[in-house]
Amino acid sequence: MLEGTPLTLVGHDAVAVPTMLAVRTGRAAHAYLVSGPAHTGKSTLARLLAAAAVCLDDAAPCGRCSACHRVAQGVHPDVETLRPGGVCDSSDHDHSTDRSRDIRICQVRRVERLLSLSPYEGRCRVLIFDPADALNSQSADAFLKTLEEPPPRSLMMLVTAEPGLLSDTIRSRCRALTLSRVSEEAIRQVLIATGGIDADRAAVLARLAGGRAGWALTAARAPDFLTQRARRLDEAVTLARAGRVERLAAAERLAAVFTRNRDEVSATLSTWVDWWRDVLLMAAGVPAGMVNTDRQDEIEAAAGASRAAGAWRALVALRQARQDLESNVSPRLALDALMLGLPLLPRGVT
């Protein structure tokens, strides 16, 4: 859909097509709750619907007119995306400097005011809350009234990977659009079609993506993504064979990284989870579901040494560590505990 623009939605035809038609013909609901796993195309769908609402062509969204292009670039005056730390009307504070992690009530007040004005380019005003779960309780309450009595010529979209975090009052006032994971094959084809990537890499990324097309596309665009993944996997292999002293040193290193860059650590741990899961599958004798097929030899060796029980212990330790880091346990302690929880494999050929 909309080739040639950054708005590429992979799969989800059953959800997207009828909704698009409804928006185009003016029979859309006033508000949609777009939910689904991370990186499956929720924001893209929201922007496609926005484009359909403001497109200047009859076959909206045409993807060719200036309105569609500006929606894709995020600069259309009638399409406003609310994120944590956006602008508001009050001049006495600055969200960009205070690292706001919520969509605050003052931001909501601003868009409510905007929504009450006629659309700038005449069609429709579109509000996208991305992610909607960033609305804190005050701002969600403030927004309820608008959600209940939307001004004419307006369309609201609440995008979230965690619909359970929204209050019932909000959820019940939106029509639900639920996206699910798409097939590996669809992702592989899109990776090849968008160009710049060979079939082998596309196959690896599609498998790693776990049904999340957005993730695969981002990874395909990041030149060092596969290198970083290789580094993380090497680390997992080394650590599995390392002694306690080396492991604790690694924990210290990771904890230092965590204070600077949480995402880096979270990506590392998730790569390790994938690897240990593969070890578990291999040890259990069901290698068909493996993700890191390019590392089969190492995984076989580790599976032989750790057995299924060892791999299971590693996965439990990893899950605990991720939970702990999420809930603000001291990173050093959480990572130390993780390192001690991984099974000790005999050193040797890997």
Next chain:
Amino acid sequence: MKVTCLQENLAKGLSVVSRAVASRSTLPITANVLLTTDNSRLKLAATNLEIALSYWIGAKIEEEGAITVPNKFLTPFVDSLPNDRMELELSPRSKQVKIECGRNTATIGGMDAGDFPPIPTVQGDMLLYIDPVALRKALTQVVFAAASDDSRPVLQGVHLLAEGTRLAVAAADGFRLAVHYLQLSGPVDEKLEIIVPAKAMSELNRLLADTDQPVEMLVNAARSSVLFRLPSIEMVVQLLQGAYPDYNRLIPQNYTTRSVVPVSEFLASIRRAAIFSREGSGIVRLQVHPNEDLVPGKLEVQAKAEEIGGSDDRIDASVDGPSAKIAFNSRYLQDVLGVLDGQVALEVSSPSLPGVLRPVGSDNYLHVIMPMFVSW
């Protein structure tokens, strides 16, 4: 683009359009001013997506073109220049605008004019001509009564209703209502009702100070935007959507007591009372004492500050009707008395019903204020 113009004209134009430059916006380009050659003139334009202002200045166009330049740099620099001929030259590839005036030169990097949000064009059949002096007076007497908080968006607007040969300009915030009736030069074809954001009306009021030509007001068919055209200036405003409350039902149809007092004395008394009422909830108590044989009536203005004291003023008033009392918020009285002159009539019927203020000698304005409930 290559243009020569006078510093004075450019500075004037920039001071006008700067009012519509966005200070906080999700579109960075709206912090820029759009410069476009337009026949033999230079058009300056800015929009914050709520108000769009365009201003034309006379200029010698040597080469056509368009560019947007950050207002943050352009306006202060042009303001600082001597009043002299100046030249603006755009090098299209680098998007740098070179400004030369005498021995002063600056270059400012711009952004493509094509990326600037289009300044809305308003086409429609609803065209009114309004006398600028009368409109200015109407706006001054009405706009302040619009709501400033976010409770109901339509109340943050000014309601314009053109019917027959009359244009009613009204604003209300739930506690007060101001209505001014303007006489139009000719009847309108059909009833026109729009709600314009109060902020935009304040801007219009400011622009009207410089003109004595009739103002053109044009509303598009979709009733989504309004254009005000003044000499060399166009202001396009996005209208508020929604239904405005039927304010005629809020205007009391009768009264029991009417007292006429000079505005200046009344205002001075309210200001004195406000010194004390600030401590409370801004309550000012008014008591009307009717005329007695040979003794004129009185309007008594009282305010109290708990545990401190209070004030008590008496103003000579010509009273029609029995004695009466009512309490108002001092700020509301100060606001309305501040935009009136001459004599004002205060009409009340009971401490729990709204009071009405009308200028004496003209029936084109009225102001309704909700009373405050106090124990007498």
